[in-house]
Amino acid sequence: MSVPQHRMDTFRAELGDIDWRDDAKLLAAKSRDYYWYSPILKAQLDGKEGQLIVVPKSEAEVITIAAAAARHRIPLTLRGGGTGNYGQCVPLEGGAILETTRLSRILEISEGRALCEAGTRLETLEKAAAETGQMLSMFPSTKRLATVGGFIAGGSGGIGSLRHGMLRDGANITYLRIVTVEQEPRIIELHGRETLKALHAYGTNGIITALDYALTPATDWLHTIALFPDYGAGLRFAENAQKSRLDAYLMTVVEGRFAPFYRRLTGYFPADRDAVFSMIAPDAMDDFRMQVAACGGEIALAKPLQEMEAANLPPAWECGWNHTTLQALKSEPEDWSYLQVAYPRPFDPALVMHQIERYGDEVLFHHEMARMDGEVQIFALPLVRWTSKERMYAIIGEMTELDGCTIFDPHAVTIEDGGMKEIDSTQIDFKKEADPFGLMNPGKTRGWTPEMARP
Ligand SMILES: Cc1cc2nc3c(=O)[nH]c(=O)nc-3n(C[C@H](O)[C@H](O)[C@H](O)COP(=O)(O)OP(=O)(O)OC[C@H]3O[C@@H](n4cnc5c(N)ncnc54)[C@H](O)[C@@H]3O)c2cc1C
Secondary structure, eight states: OOOOHHHHHHHHHTTTTOEEEOOHHHHHHHTOOGGGGOHHHHHHHTTOOOSEEEEOSSHHHHHHHHHHHHHHTOOEEEESSOOOSSSTTOOTTOSEEEEOTTOOOEEEEETTEEEEETTOBHHHHHHHHHTTTEEESOBOTTTTTOBHHHHHHHOOOOBTHHHHOOTTSTTSOOEEEEEOOSSSOOEEEEEGGGGGGTTTOTTOSOEEEEEEEEEEEOOOOEEEEEEESSHHHHHHHHHHHHHTTOSEEEEEEEOGGGGGGOGGGTTTSOTTSEEEEEEEOGGGHHHHHHHHHHTTOEEEEEEEHHHHHHTTOOOGGGGSHHHHHHHHHHHOTTTEEEOOEEOOSSOOHHHHHHHHHHHGGGEEOEEEEEEETTEEEEEEOOEEEOOOHHHHHHHHHIIIIITOOEEOOTTOOSTIIIIIOSOOHHHHHHHHHHOTTOOBSTTSOTTOOGGGSOO
C-alpha cells in the first residue's frame, strides 16, 4: 500500500527548504532495520518502503512536516539510527520517513541527567557525559548508531540494566517533549511517570523531539571473562553476584558452544568451557575473584576498556545481549535466528539446565543479568537453529506453557505481539491526542483501529 504520487508531491511542496530525498537506493536502505535477524519478519517486510525521506534540523521543521502530513494524510514513520530488531521503522503503508539524526543538540548536562534532542546518537551523548565525569545509566551495544529517541521508543534496556533496571524503571527517563501530528501541531511535555504514555511506543503516538536521560558517575570498568567447568556453575556465580550486589555494570553467561563465533577471543574463550562476560568496578575485583573461585571458575581476562581496544579485543558489551546473536549471524547467516526470554522469578537455574537438555543442538543459550521493577530479573536471548516458523512457535509454546517463561517475540511487528503482550490503553489514549488521524507508523499497534481516527 502506498500514497498516490500527486498527494506526496503536494506534501513535499509544503516542506519549504527542509531537506528531503527520494532516490530509490536511499529509500530502500532507510526503510529497513535489523529485522533480518528473523526469517519470519524478513518474509513479511522485505520490499516495504517509504516514498520520501525528510530530515528536519530543528523542532520548527518537525512542526512543518507534522502539519503537512496531517493536512494530506501522509503516513509518517520515524527513524533514528534504524537499529531496531522488529521492523519498527519499516513503513508498512508507504508515505514519509522522518529521520531524526540531525535533531542532535545536547541541551544540558547536569549532575545525574542529560537533556538532549531525540536524534542525538547515544555514543555522542556518552562522550559529552564523560567530559563531566559521568556515563550513561544504560545503553544498547548499538550505541554508535542508535539515537536516544530511538532507544526509548523502540528499546527496553541493555548494558547497565543490571544496576539501573529497564528504561521504564525509576527515574531513567523523566521528561519527553512531543510534537503532535495535527494540522496545527501542539507541543506536549510529559514528566515523571507520565512519560510511560510514549515509552516503547514504536513511534506511534507523537514525535519525540527532546528528552532527558539518566547519567551515573563514570567508572573505569574492567572488562572480564571468567571461565567455568559447566554452564550451571556460571549461572550460579552470576545469580549470586547479582543477589550480593557485586558492583558490576554488565554480566552475561555464555555457553561454550558460542566460542567459535567469538573469533577475536580465541585463546580467552575455549569451546570446552562456559564463560561469564562482565564489567566489574575496580574496587570490586577482590570480591569478584572470590565469588568466581567459590563457583569453581577462573578469570581468563580482566582489562580496562583502553587496554581491550589496544589489544584488539571486543568490549564486554559486544559479547552479550543481542550482539551475541549478531556474532553468530555474521558467521552462519542462514542457520540461526533467536528468541528473547524472561525467566520467572525467583530464578531457578535447574529450569535452564532442563531447557539445554530438551533442545540439544537446536538452541544455544546465553543469559543476561538485569533488574526490573527493582528486582533481579534474568533474561536469555537464545540462538535458535532456523528450520521453520512452525518450529519456532512450537519452542515459544513450550517455553511459555511448560516452563512459565515470558517470550518477548522478536518475530512480530506489533508492540503487543512483541514485548508488551497486551494493549496499553494509556498509550492508545495518548495516541488519540498526539496522532489523532492514525498516521504514525501504521500497522505497529493492534490497539489502534481505523474507526478511531478523527474524520
Ligand atoms: C546488535 C544489536 C544489539 C541490540 N541491543 C539492544 C539492547 O541491549 N537493548 C535494547 O533495548 N535494544 C537493543 N537493540 C535494538 C536497538 O538497537 C535499540 O533499541 C536502539 O536503541 C534503537 O535506536 P535507533 O535510533 O536505532 O532506533 P530506530 O530503530 O531508528 O527506531 C526504533 C523505534 O523508535 C521509533 N522512533 C525513533 N525515533 C523516534 C522519535 N524521535 N520519536 C518517536 N519515536 C521514535 C521508530 O519509529 C521505531 O519504531 C539491539 C539491536 C542490535 C542490532
